[in-house]
Amino acid sequence: MIYTLTLNPSVDYIMELDSFQKGGLNRSEKESAFPGGKGINVSRVLHVLNVECVALGFAGGFTGEYIKQFLNEEKIQTDFVEVEEASRINVKVKSDDETEINGSGPSIREEHIQKLLQQISSLTEEDMIVLAGSIPGSVPKSFYQEIAERCKEQGTKVIIDAEKNLIQPVLSLNPFLIKPNHHELGEMFDVKIESVDDAIHYGKKLKDYGVENVMVSMAEKGALLLTGKEVLYSSVPSGELQSSVGAGDSTVAGFLAGLARGWRIEDAFRLGTSAGSATAYSIGLCSSEKVESLFEEIQITKK
Known part of the structure; x- marks a missing residue:
């Protein structure tokens, strides 16, 4: 089973306006609300691709109930730890x-x-867990490390997929x-990644630490997967960028x-690239139809 972990999920409340006046009265033309968070995005795209998963994390209050209800209506399993205070709301004003x-x-x-750690301790060598996004201020910054240590012991x-200091x-x-x-790969080594060769060089440095697979997305320059002793390169399918939000989560x-x-693994990499591109070329997360339409366009080559 694949598990995703979102420690600080949100209700993303999106308001679309013709124009926005600071300090004045504004009325939205369109509103929508979705559960937000990198791990939740991964769960939602896995569901689109007909793969079962379980969404873990912390959720509370009426917003936490909305997050769970939304995912359950999409037939996504959830097992959030209940907290007393309400999960956050992120407001996005588009004008x-x-x-x-x-x-x-x-x-x-x-x-x-501790309750969340007990859940994670029940996972086995047959399972995967995706640690995605930031850690709330009230949770120790070493929490991903503690989870990874437990997971290593149990296989x-x-x-x-997180920021430098958490990785x-x-x-x-x-x-x-x-x-x-x-960009994130460059930040890890305090350099600027400007080419595919740069990304390969520093991706190999990550593998030297003991990482089994490294995937580097490079926007219009394609993507790389460093696995075993191979380096695979994925081309980018044609399309018009709508929003990069969630594209990396969709790739995972x-x-x-x-x-x-x-x-x-080559075909799995191709599916990852097609899902990431399908989200980038869509408003919101990808659809299965969009992923399928891009899949055949993508070429995987060895570097």
Whole structure:
């Protein structure tokens, strides 16, 4: 089973306006609300690709109930640890430009942390867990490292997609997959990644720490997968960029979906790239039809 972990999920409330006047009365033309968070995005795309998963994390209050209800209506399993305070609301105002106001989220107590760790301790070598996104201020910054240590002991595969300071303590624990984009990869080594060759060089440095697979997305320059001793390069299918939000999460979901189907790693990589591109070329997350339409366009070559 694939598990996703979103420690600080949100209700993303999106308001679309013709124009926005600071300090004045504004009326929206269109409104929508979705559960937000990188792990939740992975779960939703896995579901689109007909792969079962379980969404884990912390949720509380009426917003937490909305998140769980929304996912359950999409037939996605959830097992959130219940907290007392309400899960956060992130407001996105779309007009001539886009303004975001993100909530801080609920306080997480030690008892909540221990309950989540008990859930993770029940996973086995047949399972994978995706650690995605930021850690709330009330949770120790070493939490991903603690999870990865437990998972290594029990043989559970760890996939991590997070910021530099959360990834680095996990590198020596042999995670199954790390997926930075080229900007994030550069930040890890205090350099600027400007070419595919640069990305290969520093991706290999990540593997030297003990990471099993490294996937690097490079926007219009394609994507790389460093696995074993091979370096695979994926082309980018044609399309018009609508929004990059969720594209990286979709890439992770597509890759894991391919592995869950028993596909060769090259084909799983192609599915990851097609899912990421399908989200980038859509408003919101990808559809299965969009993923399928792009899949055949993508070429996988060895570097």
